[in-house]
Amino acid sequence: MMMSSSDFMECLNRDGAFKVPAAVDATWLARAQRACTKARAAPSPRGEELDGFFSDLDTGDEDLRKLGREGPVARIAAEALGNDDVRFYHEHILVKDAGCATVTPLHADAAYYPLDGGRVISVWIALDHVGEDAALRFWRGSHAPPLLPKQGALWQPRRFASGDLYDAESTPPSSSSFLPASACEYAVAPVHPPDDVCEEALFWACAPGDAIIFDANTLHWAKGNDASAWVRRAIAFRYATPECRLARRPWESSPPFRWYTHESSVDGALTARGWLPGIP
Numbered sequence: 509m510m511m512s513s514s515d516f517m518e519c520l521n522r523d524g525a526f527k528v529p530a531a532v533d534a535t536w537l538a539r540a541q542r543a544c545t546k547a548r549a550a551p552s553p554r555g556e557e558l559d560g561f562f563s564d565l566d567t568g569d570e571d572l573r574k575l576g577r578e579g580p581v582a583r584i585a586a587e588a589l590g591n592d593d594v595r596f597y598h599e600h601i602l603v604k605d606a607g608c609a610t611v612t613p614l615h616a617d618a619a620y621y622p623l624d625g626g627r628v629i630s631v632w633i634a635l636d637h638v639g640e641d642a643a644l645r646f647w648r649g650s651h652a653p654p655l656l657p658k659q660g661a662l663w664q665p666r667r668f669a670s671g672d673l674y675d676a677e678s679t680p681p682s683s684s685s686f687l688p689a690s691a692c693e694y695a696v697a698p699v700h701p702p703d704d705v706c707e708e709a710l711f712w713a714c715a716p717g718d719a720i721i722f723d724a725n726t727l728h729w730a731k732g733n734d735a736s737a738w739v740r741r742a743i744a745f746r747y748a749t750p751e752c753r754l755a756r757r758p759w760e761s762s763p764p765f766r767w768y769t770h771e772s773s774v775d776g777a778l779t780a781r782g783w784l785p786g787i788p
């Protein structure tokens with residue numbers, strides 16, 4: 509049965525994550541797979557690799573930008589947010605090679621971003637078959653109280669490689685120092701998901717083109733891809749509601765602020781409108 513926009517919103521609000529099968533058709537899928545292969549072969553300065561887990565925050569690939577802004581992914585984001593006026597924020601390529609043992613550590617994305625006051629979601633598209641073992645896993649309901657200790661708080665980011673928390677000392681907010689300071693409070697999640705959370709985790713095997721939509725403050729993680737004989741490529745598109753405002757975190761945000769200047773003029777940055785392009 510097809511899910512409606514109100515089903516999307518209900519799942520997002522209740523659980524913090526849900527799946528939309530066959531979100532992307534074969535033409536878009538082929539373009540996205542090509543872009544992913546290109547990025548892997550020639551990473552941007554924002555590309556990095558952790559033992560077979562490659563990610564790139566800044567491919568600049570026009571097909572991906574188009575898919576993010578105009579394609580079916582943008583429509584899904586608008587329906588999940590219940591608002592036609594959503595802003596494409598950025599795209600993020602994530603590749604786990606076949607046999608890659610690198611886990612995606614427990615984290616939530618929201619406090620990596622310099623955005624406050626609205627809602628940010630991700631639409632994570634599988635570009636290959638993803639078995640249950642390699643699936644993204646979600647701590648159901650962790651985006652909101654009562655699991656989140658306080659309404660409006662964000663989970664404090666951690667470094668993927670070391671598991672260390674971001675803080676002002678080790679990662680000062682150098683590229684965004686001119687932004688107004690965020691008034692957010694931060695909550696600290698455990699380094700690893702507790703056993704009962706693992707047992708109750710929300711996760712879905714995916715076919716190429718399936719999408720997982722999640723709130724940027726939902727805690728999530730993934731095992732390696734070592735039980736699988738094929739690569740696990742994905743692209744996460746991030747979207748923000750128009751109320752979002754740029755704000756300085758106590759640490760360097762990711763992507764760093766200078767990254768945005770290639771997107772459009774920084775003049776409109778503090779109002780968000782005119783900075784993050786709206787979806788047509």
Ligand SMILES: O=C(O)CCC(=O)C(=O)O
Nearest residue numbers: 602612617632730742744
């Ligand atoms: O694909 C993964 O394993 C991690 C994805 C992720 O953390 C994200 O898209 O925020």
